[in-house]
Amino acid sequence: MSTRVGIVNVNDYESIPKAVIGAIKLVEDVLLFDFSKSKQILLKPNLLTSKKDACTQPSFVEGVISYLIEKGVSMKNVSIGDSPGQQGKTASDVAEKIGLLEICEKYGIKIVDFERDLPIIEKIEGALRLKEIRVAKAIKDCDVLINLPRLKSHIEATMTGAMKNYWGIIQGGLKAKYHLLGKTAEQFGEVLTDNFSWIVKNKPNRLIIYDLQEIMEGMSGPGGGTMNKWDLILAGTDELALDIVALEIGKVKIKNVPHVKNAIERNLGIGNVENIEIYGMPLEEAKKQTPKFKVPGNTMTNFISYMTGHLAYKIIKKIPDLNKSKCAQCGECAQICPAEAIEFIEGNFPTFSRKKCISCLCCSELCPENAIKAKSRGLMGLFD
Ligand code: SF4
Numbered sequence: 001m002s003t004r005v006g007i008v009n010v011n012d013y014e015s016i017p018k019a020v021i022g023a024i025k026l027v028e029d030v031l032l033f034d035f036s037k038s039k040q041i042l043l044k045p046n047l048l049t050s051k052k053d054a055c056t057q058p059s060f061v062e063g064v065i066s067y068l069i070e071k072g073v074s075m076k077n078v079s080i081g082d083s084p085g086q087q088g089k090t091a092s093d094v095a096e097k098i099g100l101l102e103i104c105e106k107y108g109i110k111i112v113d114f115e116r117d118l119p120i121i122e123k124i125e126g127a128l129r130l131k132e133i134r135v136a137k138a139i140k141d142c143d144v145l146i147n148l149p150r151l152k153s154h155i156e157a158t159m160t161g162a163m164k165n166y167w168g169i170i171q172g173g174l175k176a177k178y179h180l181l182g183k184t185a186e187q188f189g190e191v192l193t194d195n196f197s198w199i200v201k202n203k204p205n206r207l208i209i210y211d212l213q214e215i216m217e218g219m220s221g222p223g224g225g226t227m228n229k230w231d232l233i234l235a236g237t238d239e240l241a242l243d244i245v246a247l248e249i250g251k252v253k254i255k256n257v258p259h260v261k262n263a264i265e266r267n268l269g270i271g272n273v274e275n276i277e278i279y280g281m282p283l284e285e286a287k288k289q290t291p292k293f294k295v296p297g298n299t300m301t302n303f304i305s306y307m308t309g310h311l312a313y314k315i316i317k318k319i320p321d322l323n324k325s326k327c328a329q330c331g332e333c334a335q336i337c338p339a340e341a342i343e344f345i346e347g348n349f350p351t352f353s354r355k356k357c358i359s360c361l362c363c364s365e366l367c368p369e370n371a372i373k374a375k376s377r378g379l380m381g382l383f384d
């Protein structure tokens with residue numbers, strides 16, 4: 001078994017969109033599907049927060065759109081979606097801030113806010129920790145998924161890239177709940193890999209365009225590390241192989257990245273660089289022109305995972321706060337609450353159990369009347 005990864009140097013092209021098209025062309029003949037026959041093509045960039053550097057660059061999205069237009073795809077069949085890590089923010093909010101909304105409007109592409117989309121409960125066969133996920137309907141329904149990760153250091157996962165970008169398919173604050181299933185860096189790696197395994201089993205038609213043009217590194221990733229230009233774009237159909245190539249270019253050992261290591265053990269893609277066929281720029285050349293990728297060490301990732309899983313999470317997590325003057329007493333919040341923490345009796349206001357609430361804020365995100373705000377649990381959380 002082998003897979004192909006295309007590598008392009010952005011400086012060989014007039015612009016980033018043109019380099020993106022160049023990268024896709026290196027792998028288009030190994031795609032398992034025909035774009036022009038696809039009815040629902042979903043682009044999944046990384047829209048982590050309103051900070052541009054923490055997200056996939058809008059020019060990458062524009063490159064993919066131009067390629068799809070070249071292939072005769074109607075923009076009615078294309079949408080862009082994500083669920084940001086920043087609580088209370090949607091993909092539309094982030095897209096507006098980073099200049100992606102303009103591009104979507106220019107081409108008439110719909111943005112799907114995953115946390116506002118219908119939740120679909122999916123079992124994950126063979127999962128080690130995350131046995132079930134709730135994903136947005138748009139993810140479940142799409143027939144082609146285009147993954148657009150940006151390479152960044154990650155204080156808990158060492159790095160975030162092709163595999164980790166799918167953490168955003170989980171709706172809103174549920175990410176915080178699922179995060180608790182992994183209290184060490186290794187365990188959190190297993191949770192991320194469980195989530196990725198759902199993608200591998202359920203979404204065979206995938207294309208990945210990996211943003212290595214300007215990467216984020218250091219101890220403050222993935223939200224705000226130091227930016228460094230690598231001027232590279234990778235393309236392929238196998239996230240594991242792409243992450244391995246990115247780590248190889250950045251001279252980071254796989255054993256330091258728990259989710260990549262775990263995905264190799266579970267055969268979730270091509271896990272050996274010898275079986276990756278490189279097209280375009282030779283791997284050795286890419287390595288030579290690229291400095292070492294600065295990522296946090298194992299001690300730091302373990303410490304931060306512990307903090308996130310325990311004390312810090314309890315202090316910073318938020319709880320829902322109902323504004324009765326806005327509430328229409330529809331009961332929708334009680335239906336979607338994953339922790340059954342909301343009681344609703346027809347003709348009354350919903351009531352919230354502080355004890356059962358897992359602070360996912362799905363109720364706040366899905367309330368049609370905007371009647372639920374998030375309020376800080378603060379130090380009191382420690383005593384719950
Ligand atoms: S979903 Fe919103 S409007 Fe409906 S009952 Fe819950 S809080 Fe009230």
Ligand code: SF4
Binds near residue numbers: 319337340341356357
């Ligand atoms: S009440 Fe339910 S839906 Fe709302 S934040 Fe708590 S657990 Fe989530």
